[in-house]
Amino acid sequence: MVPRMAARKIIIDTDPGQDDAVAILLALASPEFDVLGLTAVAGNVPLPLTEKNARIVCELAGRPDLPVFAGADAPLKRTLVTAEHVHGKTGLDGPALPDPAMALQPSHAVDFLIDTLRDHPEGDVTLVPIGPLTNIAQAFERAPDIIGKVAEIVLMGGAYFEVGNITPAAEFNIYVDPEAAEIVFRSGVPLTVMPLDVTHKALTTRPRVDAFRNLGNRTGEMVAAWTDFFERFDKEKYGSEGAPLHDPCTIAHLVEPGLFTGRHINVEVETQSDLTRGMTVADWWRVTDRAPNATFIGDVNADGFYALLTDRLARLP
Numbered sequence: 001m002v003p004r005m006a007a008r009k010i011i012i013d014t015d016p017g018q019d020d021a022v023a024i025l026l027a028l029a030s031p032e033f034d035v036l037g038l039t040a041v042a043g044n045v046p047l048p049l050t051e052k053n054a055r056i057v058c059e060l061a062g063r064p065d066l067p068v069f070a071g072a073d074a075p076l077k078r079t080l081v082t083a084e085h086v087h088g089k090t091g092l093d094g095p096a097l098p099d100p101a102m103a104l105q106p107s108h109a110v111d112f113l114i115d116t117l118r119d120h121p122e123g124d125v126t127l128v129p130i131g132p133l134t135n136i137a138q139a140f141e142r143a144p145d146i147i148g149k150v151a152e153i154v155l156m157g158g159a160y161f162e163v164g165n166i167t168p169a170a171e172f173n174i175y176v177d178p179e180a181a182e183i184v185f186r187s188g189v190p191l192t193v194m195p196l197d198v199t200h201k202a203l204t205t206r207p208r209v210d211a212f213r214n215l216g217n218r219t220g221e222m223v224a225a226w227t228d229f230f231e232r233f234d235k236e237k238y239g240s241e242g243a244p245l246h247d248p249c250t251i252a253h254l255v256e257p258g259l260f261t262g263r264h265i266n267v268e269v270e271t272q273s274d275l276t277r278g279m280t281v282a283d284w285w286r287v288t289d290r291a292p293n294a295t296f297i298g299d300v301n302a303d304g305f306y307a308l309l310t311d312r313l314a315r316l317p
């Protein structure tokens with residue numbers, strides 16, 4: 001018998017958000033991962049809601065044992081910008097879910113990130129940030145010794161050909177805390193970036209949402225309902241067939257990298273300009289000699305992505 005490969009240890013840094021919720025569910029449903037914990041950050045909605053939503057999602061997945069930590073309640077240098085216009089007042093609008101019974105961990109998310117990376121061998125722990133990068137940047141600033149220990153970072157954020165979704169120039173996660181993003185993009189950690197360029201190709205369609213709804217479990221019903229909720233916003237805005245499921249692209253890439261294609265290029269974050277704050281300036285055409293620092297994903301096999309998602313969500317309660 002071929003021995004099973006050891007599960008990959010990951011920490012998901014998150015601001016749920018319906019698409020964050022789907023990413024967390026996908027990770028918890030996938031035997032490829034040992035999820036060490038969830039670290040919540042302010043983003044789509046303020047921190048008291050994101051940490052609560054993270055716990056709601058753990059309970060939905062039947063994982064009240066998973067440690068959830070609250071982290072930064074504001075960006076490094078900016079006033080928090082939120083996105084209730086997309087996700088609703090709670091961040092997880094859709095069918096009502098019960099308040100979580102599981103407790104929030106007493107320690108701070110940044111301490112958890114630092115301690116966990118210090119406690120594990122180099123290259124053992126992968127970070128999956130799917131919100132503003134404040135917690136990760138704070139951990140790197142406070143404990144530079146952990147930077148070299150991170151196996152890799154697979155994040156959702158940025159945009160190049162699709163430009164912006166919160167301003168004409170910037171994607172939400174990077175816009176909210178561009179200084180934090182700059183720290184992460186310059187950290188030297190192997191970086192895979194899921195920008196809007198790829199997530200806008202991972203659109204929900206009626207048959208794809210019906211497939212979630214027809215799974216016959218509670219998770220499938222919830223994912224279908226959440227998708228219906230935020231779809232109305234994206235359909236109006238983009239005139240597209242459905243809505244992008246941004247954050248689950250990170251987890252799907254870790255499970256099945258062959259679903260995605262991109263380029264290893266230089267990506268810099270704009271922090272100075274008011275007009276283009278948080279823009280990810282991606283050297284897609286390699287017109288500079290700036291050193292590559294990120295694998296910037298541009299395309300996805302959307303049918304394969306939704307097949308993976310549907311197959312895995314079927315394994316949850």
Ligand SMILES: [Ca+2]
Nearest residue numbers: 017020130131
């Ligand atoms: Ca998110």
